[in-house]
Amino acid sequence: MATSATVHSHAAPQGFIRRYVFSLDHKVIGLQYYFLALVAVFVGMFLSLLMRVHMIWPTAVLPLVGEIKPETYLQLLTMHGTIMVFFVLTTAPQGGFGNYFLPIQIGAPDMAFPVLNMLSFWTTFVAFVVLCAAFFVTGGAPLHGWTGYAPLSALKNSGPGEQLGADLWITSIAIFCVASLMGALNFITTTLDMRAKGMTMFRMPLTVWAWFITAILGLLAFGVLLSAGILLLLDRNVGTSFYVPLVVVNGQIMGHKGGSPLLWQHLFWFFGHPEVYIAILPGMGVASQLLSTFARKPIFGYKAMVYAIMAIGFLGFMVWGHHMFMSGMSPYSAFSFSIMTMAIGVPSAIKTFNWLGTLLHGRIRFQTPMLYAIGFVSLFVSGGLSGPFLAQPTLDISLHDTAFVVGHFHLIMGVAAIFGMFAGTYYWFPKMFGRMMNETWGRVHFVITLIGTYCIFMPMHYLGMAGQPRRYSQFTELSYLHNLIPLNTFMTYAAVITIAAQFIFVINLFWSMFKGPKASDNPWEATTLEWTTATPPPHDNFGGVTPVVYHGPYEYSVPGAKRDFVMQTDPAGVAAH
Amino acid sequence: MSSLSSPISIEVPKAGRGGGENPPAQGGDGGGRGGDGSLNYGQRLRRARLGLIVGLTSVTMIFVSLTSALIFRQGLPTFDTSTSSYVRDWIPLNLPLALLLVNTGLLLASSLSAEFARRQITRQAALAPVQSIPGVSLGDEKAFPWLTVTLVLGSGFLAGQWMAWRELAARGFYVATNASSSFFYLLTATHAVHLSGGILVLLYAAGTSLLHKPVEKRRIVVDVTAWYWHFMFLLWIYIFVLLWFVR
Numbered sequence: 001m002a003t004s005a006t007v008h009s010h011a012a013p014q015g016f017i018r019r020y021v022f023s024l025d026h027k028v029i030g031l032q033y034y035f036l037a038l039v040a041v042f043v044g045m046f047l048s049l050l051m052r053v054h055m056i057w058p059t060a061v062l063p064l065v066g067e068i069k070p071e072t073y074l075q076l077l078t079m080h081g082t083i084m085v086f087f088v089l090t091t092a093p094q095g096g097f098g099n100y101f102l103p104i105q106i107g108a109p110d111m112a113f114p115v116l117n118m119l120s121f122w123t124t125f126v127a128f129v130v131l132c133a134a135f136f137v138t139g140g141a142p143l144h145g146w147t148g149y150a151p152l153s154a155l156k157n158s159g160p161g162e163q164l165g166a167d168l169w170i171t172s173i174a175i176f177c178v179a180s181l182m183g184a185l186n187f188i189t190t191t192l193d194m195r196a197k198g199m200t201m202f203r204m205p206l207t208v209w210a211w212f213i214t215a216i217l218g219l220l221a222f223g224v225l226l227s228a229g230i231l232l233l234l235d236r237n238v239g240t241s242f243y244v245p246l247v248v249v250n251g252q253i254m255g256h257k258g259g260s261p262l263l264w265q266h267l268f269w270f271f272g273h274p275e276v277y278i279a280i281l282p283g284m285g286v287a288s289q290l291l292s293t294f295a296r297k298p299i300f301g302y303k304a305m306v307y308a309i310m311a312i313g314f315l316g317f318m319v320w321g322h323h324m325f326m327s328g329m330s331p332y333s334a335f336s337f338s339i340m341t342m343a344i345g346v347p348s349a350i351k352t353f354n355w356l357g358t359l360l361h362g363r364i365r366f367q368t369p370m371l372y373a374i375g376f377v378s379l380f381v382s383g384g385l386s387g388p389f390l391a392q393p394t395l396d397i398s399l400h401d402t403a404f405v406v407g408h409f410h411l412i413m414g415v416a417a418i419f420g421m422f423a424g425t426y427y428w429f430p431k432m433f434g435r436m437m438n439e440t441w442g443r444v445h446f447v448i449t450l451i452g453t454y455c456i457f458m459p460m461h462y463l464g465m466a467g468q469p470r471r472y473s474q475f476t477e478l479s480y481l482h483n484l485i486p487l488n489t490f491m492t493y494a495a496v497i498t499i500a501a502q503f504i505f506v507i508n509l510f511w512s513m514f515k516g517p518k519a520s521d522n523p524w525e526a527t528t529l530e531w532t533t534a535t536p537p538p539h540d541n542f543g544g545v546t547p548v549v550y551h552g553p554y555e556y557s558v559p560g561a562k563r564d565f566v567m568q569t570d571p572a573g574v575a576a577h
Numbered sequence: 578m579s580s581l582s583s584p585i586s587i588e589v590p591k592a593g594r595g596g597g598e599n600p601p602a603q604g605g606d607g608g609g610r611g612g613d614g615s616l617n618y619g620q621r622l623r624r625a626r627l628g629l630i631v632g633l634t635s636v637t638m639i640f641v642s643l644t645s646a647l648i649f650r651q652g653l654p655t656f657d658t659s660t661s662s663y664v665r666d667w668i669p670l671n672l673p674l675a676l677l678l679v680n681t682g683l684l685l686a687s688s689l690s691a692e693f694a695r696r697q698i699t700r701q702a703a704l705a706p707v708q709s710i711p712g713v714s715l716g717d718e719k720a721f722p723w724l725t726v727t728l729v730l731g732s733g734f735l736a737g738q739w740m741a742w743r744e745l746a747a748r749g750f751y752v753a754t755n756a757s758s759s760f761f762y763l764l765t766a767t768h769a770v771h772l773s774g775g776i777l778v779l780l781y782a783a784g785t786s787l788l789h790k791p792v793e794k795r796r797i798v799v800d801v802t803a804w805y806w807h808f809m810f811l812l813w814i815y816i817f818v819l820l821w822f823v824r
Contacts, residue, residue: 112624181635189628219631223638227767231646234763239753242646246656258655258666258756263646270642 012539022122024114025539029121030100031432036125037092038506040083041418043132047080049499052492056485058474071160073473074143078161079135081146082169085275086176087128089417093282094218095124095183097424098211100432102187104530105208107196107547109540112189116182123179131172134165142166145471147272148173150243150264151256154235157249167236170229177226180218187215196529198549202306203568205528205553206299209306210285213313214278220317221274228267235259262327269320276413277316280380281309283420284351287376289553290423291355293526294370295362296564298554300354308347308354315344325393326400334393341391348384352377363557368442369524372423375450376416382454383411386461401471404464407457415453422449422505429512430519434535437512445504452498456491463487525565528553532569618702618793625801633808636771640812643767644819647760651823668755669824673744680737681817687730688810691779694723695803702796724786724799727806728779731772738769757824764816772809778802 013019020028053060054068054076061067065076099117103110111117134141142165144153152158153166191212195204204212231242235256243264244256292299299305321329321337329337355377364370386408390396399405422445429437464470468481475481522531529549533542547569555566566572654663697720742762750758782798 113628181632185628185631185635188631189624193624193627219635220638223635224642227639227642227646230767231763234752234759240759241753241756242650242759246658255753258653260650260653263649266649267642267646 022118024110024118026099026103026111026114026117027432027537027541029117030096030098032121033091033095033099033124034097036121036128037088037096037421040087040091040128042502044080044083044088045499045502047076047083049495051076051080052495054473056476056489056492058476068473070473071143072140074145074159074471075141075161075165077471078143078145078169079131079141082131082173083128084414085146085279086173087124087131089279089413090176090180090218090275091124092421093286093417093424094187094211094214094278095121097207097286097421097428098187098214098282099183101428101530102208102211103190103194104533104537104541105205105528106191106194106199107529107542107549108190108194109542111186112194113186117186120179120182120186123175123182127172127175127179130168130175134161134168134172137164137168139163139165142169144169147268148232148264149268150232150235150259150261151245151247154232154243154256154259154261154264155247155249155254156236157252167233170233170236174226174229174233177222177229180222181226184215184218184222187211188219191215196547196549199568202303203549203552205285206288206302206305206309207282207285209309210281210283210288213309214281217274217278217281217313217316221271221278224267225271228264228271231267232264262324265324265327266320269323270317272323273320274313274316276409277312279413279417280420281312283376283417283423284309284380286420286424286427287355287373287380288351288358289528290369290373290427291358291377292554292556293427293524294365294367294373295359296365296556297358297362298552298556300357300360301350302552302554304350305354308350311347312344312351315340315347319344322391322396325396329393331393338391338393342388345384345388348380352381352384367426367524368437368439368446369423369427371443371446372419372426375446376419376423378450379411379416379419379453382458383408383413383416387412399464401469402464403460403468403470406470407460407464410457410460411453415457419449422446425509427524428530429509430523431530431535431537433513433516434519435512435514435516436519436523437516438508441504441508445501445508448501448504449498452494452501455494456498459487459491525563527551527555527565527567529568532567618797622797622800625797626804629801629804633805636808636812639767640764640815643760643764647764647819647823650756650760666755668757670745670750670757670761670820671748672761672820672824673741673748676737676741676744677817680734680741681813683730683734683737684810684813687727687734688807690723690726690730691803691806693721694727695800697721697723698792698796698799702792705792724779724783728776728783731776731779731806735769735772735776738765741765761820764820768809768813768816771812775802775805775809778805 013023013025019025023029023032050062050065050068051073053062054073059067065072068076099111140161142148142153142161143159144162144166148169152162153170156163156166191204191208195201231240234240235243239255241256241259243261244254244259245261246257247254288299288305318340319337321333322341325334325337359374386404390399390405390408426437426442429435463484466481466484468475468484476485519535521533521535524531529547530537532547548571549568550571551566551568553568555561555568557564558566562572651667653665655666656662657664657666701720742765745758745761750761752759752762778798779802782795782802785795785798
């Protein structure tokens, strides 16, 4: 029918470029995000390896970077943090899995605005290229950390790498903000407007809830970072004084006057704290989905889980000051930020206990995705429990600039979120590529990664309490830290082994893509909509059929049902709860 | 091909092809899509408007953060080396008020004309099915070019803002002169960038009218841009008031 041809969002594209490069298909875009993050994670991981090696052999000459000078170390640290936070933790869980599975899980043929979706990915790609370019310009990459604190980041002569490298860094972040805003717009509109018949908000899988709330956080947070970045660019290049007070660098008075470095910190952390939840919420969604599926039980407290996600998202905007206890904040403000921060423990605990409740008396299938979901819960607990320590201003003052904080956020924001991604990869791989990943190597990868990451990051808490500072390029000469060198050496070896184990994953990923055993349409016997369609899903996701939803997403072991699961689209009148 | 098809056929509700079962009463909103995944223009318009609201939220956040930075900075004492004491270094701006008021008038006029353009095309879209009936004439009066008027007035506003910048520079306030002038340039420039985005979309809408795209399609573009334009006007009023009171 001619009419439907003109109003159809887009037809299946022909030709390699339209199909795989500038594709409008949310599934292809999701994979593009995923593989971009995969490249980024290896770059970021390599940088961390260099840092760990440098920590225990400070004079060693390393491949690609040579001898690591203090400023080189800071450059590695900056780029590691920036690449990991923006191009891995923000990109893969939301842009990758969210793009691929949010429309399918709500029964939509595509995202609401496919062109915007494509633009969003390619803008992210440009941001990544611009960031990596900072390695190769005169002076090299910036050294102001992923948090980019002014005035270090706002003055061109504050150090090597703070010339063009820092400009590229800010530009990259600004481009990334625009890309994320476009992505968030699409996610929110799609979730609100494109759900299939019967897919009420409270029938959405918790993954969809997590992506939806994450998109709202991104929508509200990235605009603030964008403004902050523009102010920083102006300070650096136009001579304004938003962040820079009267300052003397190397005996030379700079032209700035009256700005406040704290303004940057406020704006940055107003974005930065929600960013933590942008990284972890999709992982929570995946964990909820998988624990229920592989324990063959409904998720414990579905509505409580939804409200907990909302509460975490809401409170995430109230606590940015807890990153600034060290900045001379009024004790009253510090107190209120501290209370709000500890309040996040409540919805987090609700989620954790609900996860455990889901596992209780479940008929658990310990397949690789499930192992990673359980690993996620483990890391979320052990990384999260050090949060209330740091939420105390008095404790934070002694712990803030130590390895304690590094251990805390790597466990919860880094590794837990990465475990969410691994879980998602092993779980959705059959749907994305039509083949199964190797189960044995998946388990080997899981065991090494779980033990390895604990060996790397758990000791950091002790190092921090013993006073090992973070961001220091070299501390082997500090006599009070001598006793800690063996522990540091152990952590570096653990890092080498864990990083090596990631190649098992990559080989498994690519090998299975082509050689893995063929997957059925629903290999995990899961209930949500992506398992009702073909594998891999056709261009419009459901092959011309609009799914109709009759059930909630987690109807496992329903009494009276034929099988131990009821698909969301199953019209049979098994009583829904 | 679109001209040959009857747009009325889109209005026929299409049930999902999932079978004969009745979906539960409390069903999402999914009446939206037809069985082939296509949409009618009413639903596309609603979706575009929803997207606009979401997008404007992020624009709002940009200006909220700039506002909080402005207020924070204005109240911030600075260390003065000559007197070794904390002083306020905020120099009140000498705003070119008359020019800014003229600009406000221009933007208000363009916002109104954008609204007329929106209503005009809504009417055209509503009448389009009738017009396709042979022998039916609606009186072919030349439609007033409200879009062009909006474009001209909007560009006039941007030119006026540029003149205001020149005027401010002539009075000795450059971007980096003082925090007050920095924020003036920053807020007006950020607003101008957003307005320019609106102008680009209007140009696109005008372009589609030349390309004889279906009127329903143009209607969506014009409708969303008009609402965006109204938001830009309100945003300008907000910025103007803010800059006036937090000089």
